[in-house]
Structures are given as C-alpha cells and as structure tokens.
Amino acid sequence: YQGVPLFLEDHFERLENSARLIHMEISQDRVELLEEIRRTAVAANVTAQSDAYVRYQVTRGEGAVDLYPDPGLRTRYVIIAKALPGWKASFYERGMDMAIPQVRRNPVNALDPNIKGGNYLNNIMALTEARQSGADDCVILNREGFVTEAANSNVWFVIKGRLVTPGTGNLKGLTKKHVHRALKGAGIQSEEADVHANELLDVSECFVTSATREVMPCASLTLLGGERLEFPPGGGEVTRAAQAVFSAYVKDYIEQHADEALV
Numbered sequence: 047y048q049g050v051p052l053f054l055e056d057h058f059e060r061l062e063n064s065a066r067l068i069h070m071e072i073s074q075d076r077v078e079l080l081e082e083i084r085r086t087a088v089a090a091n092v093t094a095q096s097d098a099y100v101r102y103q104v105t106r107g108e109g110a111v112d113l114y115p116d117p118g119l120r121t122r123y124v125i126i127a128k129a130l131p132g133w134k135a136s137f138y139e140r141g142m143d144m145a146i147p148q149v150r151r152n153p154v155n156a157l158d159p160n161i162k163g164g165n166y167l168n169n170i171m172a173l174t175e176a177r178q179s180g181a182d183d184c185v186i187l188n189r190e191g192f193v194t195e196a197a198n199s200n201v202w203f204v205i206k207g208r209l210v211t212p213g214t215g216n217l218k219g220l221t222k223k224h225v226h227r228a229l230k231g232a233g234i235q236s237e238e239a240d241v242h243a244n245e246l247l248d249v250s251e252c253f254v255t256s257a258t259r260e261v262m263p264c265a266s267l268t269l270l271g272g273e274r275l276e277f278p279p280g281g282g283e284v285t286r287a288a289q290a291v292f293s294a295y296v297k298d299y300i301e302q303h304a305d306e307a308l309v
Contacts, residue, residue, distance in 0.1 A: 049094035049307035050300045051083070052257070056220045061104065064162040070106055073121045083125055084308040090127035092309050097130040099258060103164065131258050137182070140279045141265030144196070144252065145181035146243070147172045148270070151194040151215055159194070159217045166198070173197035181268060183254070188215045193241040195219075199256035201264075203241060203249045204284045213238030221255040225288060228295035234287060249275055251282040260296070261289040 051057070058076050065072050083100055092098040107119030149172040157165070169186070176184035176197075185201055186194050195201055195216035202211040202225075209229070211222060229236045252264035252275075263281030268274045281289065 047097055047296065047300050048304075049092075049309040050303050051100070051306065051308060052296065052299065053220050053224060054080075054303075054306065056223070060160075060162055060218075060220065061102075063160065065104065067158055067161045068163065070104075070121065072104055073107075074104075074123065079123065080308075082123070083127075086125040087127045087308050092127055094307060094309055099126075099128055099130045101126045133259060133262070137259075137262055138280065141263035141277060141281060142182040142254070143180070143266045143268075144183050144185050144201075144264050145176040145179050145268040146187060146246075146270050147175035147179075147184050149175055149186070151186045151188045153189060154215055159215060162217065169197045179268070183264075185267060187243055187270075191243045193243065193246075196254050199254040199259055199262075201252065201254050202236075202288075203246070204251035204282065205241070205245055205248050209234070209236040209284055209288075210239050210241060211236070212241050214240065219255060221257055221260065224295065224299075225255050225261065225292050228291045229288060231295070232287070232291040234284075234291065243270065246275070247273070249277075251277055251285050253281060253285045253288065255292075261285070261292050263289075 062072065079102065083102060087098065087100060090098070102123055102125045104121050104123045106115045107122050109116045109119050149168070151159070152168045172184045172186045183196050185196055188194050192215065193201065193212045195212065200211055200216060200219040200222040202209065226236055246267065246269055249267065252267055254262050254264065263285045264277055265279060266274055266276050280286070
C-alpha cells in the first residue's frame with residue numbers, strides 16, 4: 047500500500063517459522079530478501095500510487111530429485127510483484143456464496159497448517175467441490191466436524207451475538223491477527239474458539255479475511271445437509287464495522303511506517 051509492505055515483520059516471522067517447521071535453514075537474511083523484494087517491485091513498475099501484490103517463495107536450493115534433500119544446500123528464492131488482484135465488485139457489494147464440502151481438512155498432526163508452503167492440494171480439492179456446487183468459496187471442516195478455514199482465507203462468524211473465528215486447524219492468518227487488534231482498539235469484542243458444524247445454524251453473519259481480500263462479506267453458506275443460510279447483502283452490522291475499523295487500522299499503519307516504503 048503506497049509502497050509500504052503491510053505487516054512486513056509478521057510476514058518474515060511466518061516465513062522463518064514455516065522454514066523451522068520443515069527443518070529448512072534459510073541462507074538469506076531479512077535484509078537481503080527485502081532488498082530483492084524492492085528490486086523486483088521497481089522492475090515490475092510498482093509505484094507508491096498503485097497498490098501491489100508481492101509473493102516470495104524460498105526453496106531448499108539446487109539438488110538431486112529426492113524426498114530427503116541434501117542438508118548442505120543453499121536456499122534459493124523466487125519473488126513475484128504485480129498489480130493487486132481485483133476481486134469481483136459483487137463480492138463486496140453482495141458477498142460470496144460459501145459451501146461446506148465433503149473434503150475435510152488435513153489433520154494438524156499430519157500436516158501443520160502453519161507451514162506456509164506451496165502444498166495447497168487439500169484446499170484445492172475442497173474449493174473445487176464447492177465451486178462445482180455453484181459456490182464461490184468453501185468453509186472446510188476437520189475430521190471431527192469443527193470449522194477450520196476457507197480455501198485460502200480465515201473465516202469469521204457472528205453466532206448468537208458473538209464474533210468468533212476458529213482458533214485451531216488453520217493458518218494463523220496475519221490479516222486475522224490484525225483484524226482482532228483493530229476490533230479491540232475500536233472496543234469491539236472478538237474471539238478465537240472452536241466452532242462445530244452443529245453451531246452454524248445459529249450464524250447470522252459471516253465474512254473472510256486475507257491479505258488481498260481484507261474483510262470480505264459472505265452472502266450465504268450452504269451446509270452439508272443442504273440447508274442454505276442467507277446473510278445481509280454486503281455484510282451485516284458487525285461485518286461492516288469490521289471493514290471500517292480494519293480500513294482505518296491499515297491507513298494508520300501505512301502512515302506510521304511511511305519510512306519503510308520500498309518504492
């Protein structure tokens with residue numbers, strides 16, 4: 047935003063934590079990676095007047111094709127910078143249609159969702175099933191029937207007046223973290239707690255959060271039994287409040303970190 051990387055320290059911490067979880071030592075330090083991100087943004091004609099999307103991927107390096115990589119490899123990286131993806135206007139004006147697929151989330155003890163890697167097959171299969179049913183996105187359950195996340199975003203519900211987002215079985219989203227902070231600063235209570243599929247009939251509002259979506263409302267949620275829950279178009283009172291306070295929070299962040307602008 048305006049040349050300022052949003053929540054940069056958080057992104058680097060998540061990268062480093064993901065590397066630890068897969069026993070990979072990153073050869074490059076933050077200074078080197080940040081300089082390469084800056085160079086890539088400049089080469090991609092990113093300016094302070096245009097919001098942009100930056101994605102960086104670190105690999106173990108060059109080596110033989112093997113399941114167990116050589117521990118002596120030097121990590122390599124790929125950096126992509128491009129214009130911020132434009133979501134359909136209707137996703138904000140009306141909201142997304144969500145559906146719960148039969149595909150379940152990988153167990154945490156099989157594949158930790160906090161490994162921010164390139165393995166999205168589980169999410170892709172869930173999203174594909176939801177899309178084929180006519181939905182825009184999915185709400186994925188785990189084997190025990192608890193909600194984990196959407197395909198590539200965190201999901202939030204208003205249940206009997208409580209604003210809640212699942213606390214386990216999902217990636218610890220950076221946007222989710224800062225939405226919590228923004229809400230707290232505005233005096234709006236939110237919490238992380240287990241949400242079972244049986245509780246979803248009591249949902250009155252639903253929205254998702256991610257780096258590129260920010261706070262995006264959901265217009266409906268189709269449950270496993272076929273019941274379809276309808277939510278206020280464009281988001282209800284809580285959803286709209288979350289959008290407003292997070293937008294103000296991001297604006298303040300950019301102003302406070304203007305000296306970190308890369309372009």
